[in-house]
Amino acid sequence: MHGDCPRATYSGLFNDGKPSSLHPLREAASINHRPTAASASESAVTSALPSRASRLAAALAQLAIACLYRVPGFTRRVASCPVCGGKPDRLEFNAQYSPLDRCGECGHVYSRKTPKDLILHLMYRDLEYWRSDKVHQGISRIEYGPQWKEFLDARIGSLKSAGALMDVPERYFEIGCSEGILLRELANLGHEALGCECNRPTAEAGMKKLGVDIRIGLFENIPLPRAHYDVVASFHTIEHMPDLKSTFAKIADILKPDGLALVEVPTGPEEYANSDHVHFFSVGSLKRLMENHFEQGEVIGNQYMSAGGVTIGSLYGIGRHPIASPGVSVECGSTGGGLKCTASGTCSSPQTMPSATAISTQPCQTTPKSPT
Ligand SMILES: [Zn+2]
Missing domain, CATH: 3.40.50.150 (Vaccinia Virus protein VP39)
Known part of the structure; x- marks a missing residue:
């Protein structure tokens, strides 16, 4: 999840303060990219x-x-x-x-x-x-x-x-x-x-x-x-x-x-x-x-x-x-730490949920917000 970094960084073998490679190796490992119909071919x-x-x-x-x-x-x-x-x-x-x-x-x-x-x-x-x-x-x-x-x-x-x-x-x-x-x-x-x-x-x-x-x-x-x-x-x-x-x-x-x-x-x-x-x-x-x-x-x-x-x-x-982890804080109706609250605004947020990797389909907690 990164973009048009204005300069290359150096990456590679660990060393003691000098660039390990004389060639820029800026990585493009992106996280949040999504497709569009206009994606480059x-x-x-x-x-x-x-x-x-x-x-x-x-x-x-x-x-x-x-x-x-x-x-x-x-x-x-x-x-x-x-x-x-x-x-x-x-x-x-x-x-x-x-x-x-x-x-x-x-x-x-x-x-x-x-x-x-x-x-x-x-x-x-x-x-x-x-x-x-x-x-x-x-x-x-x-x-x-x-x-x-x-x-x-x-x-x-x-x-x-x-x-x-x-x-x-x-x-x-x-x-x-x-x-x-x-x-x-x-x-x-x-x-x-x-x-x-x-x-x-x-x-x-x-x-x-x-x-x-x-x-x-x-x-x-x-x-x-x-x-x-x-x-x-x-x-x-x-x-x-x-x-x-x-x-x-x-x-x-x-x-x-x-x-x-x-x-x-x-x-x-x-x-x-x-x-x-x-x-x-x-x-x-x-x-x-x-x-x-x-x-x-x-x-x-x-x-x-x-x-x-x-x-x-x-x-x-x-x-x-x-x-x-003791737990992951997840905003109501949102995702985090592999968990997803499906309550969509019906609970007070954020809530601490047990750490897990599967996406939960459960509301993040049981106490609904008071009607306003
Ligand atoms: Zn700090």
């Missing part, structure tokens, strides 16, 4: 530049998103830190769609408004998103081939460095798997690999061209078996996800008790211009997030200083031994 993927029609469609979508952010009901207000619950101590940045606040306790920077479904649909709607993300990396075709080598070397290197890639067959789940090239590589190595992707055109193209299995939709809404996976991985995706608490409760829920999570996020103030990101992690806030949900939480920096003296790069969060 697959042939658009192979073109070096977006068509005039694509550019116009993107500009119109951006304008619509900006308008919707100003209309009540299309976003959610975030009053406290999504990592630690602390209060904001200052306005950090006025981003394109929403102000960004900084948490006074853990330093996490987050969007004051997070998008609901319609905005997410507009943000992540077509295959052009994939194309624009991969073209920086010299990748113009989804088909398995040499163009993926450097990208996959970085991904596989990250998994190995985190201790997440074993010689014995394991079960992997990737959140925001985009076209699914990593799933294909893991399967080639003898593992069982499944991913989710909400950009339907991208997921469908990947399933067709790579022969991988991708669940289309939002991670939080996809039924998955509990305590099933050895590894849950996500590269440049969680910074797009509005509800970190529900997301990580579900990650912990689907992992085996000795399972491992690996997430990579971009970092650095220049990321503030990325209008589809709603989280901007520091080492401290990512570590706190991992420690909230895992017995062992660790953060490894892949940061470096640019020629202009700006810290850029990415952070890897590693969590080992998931902690069972």
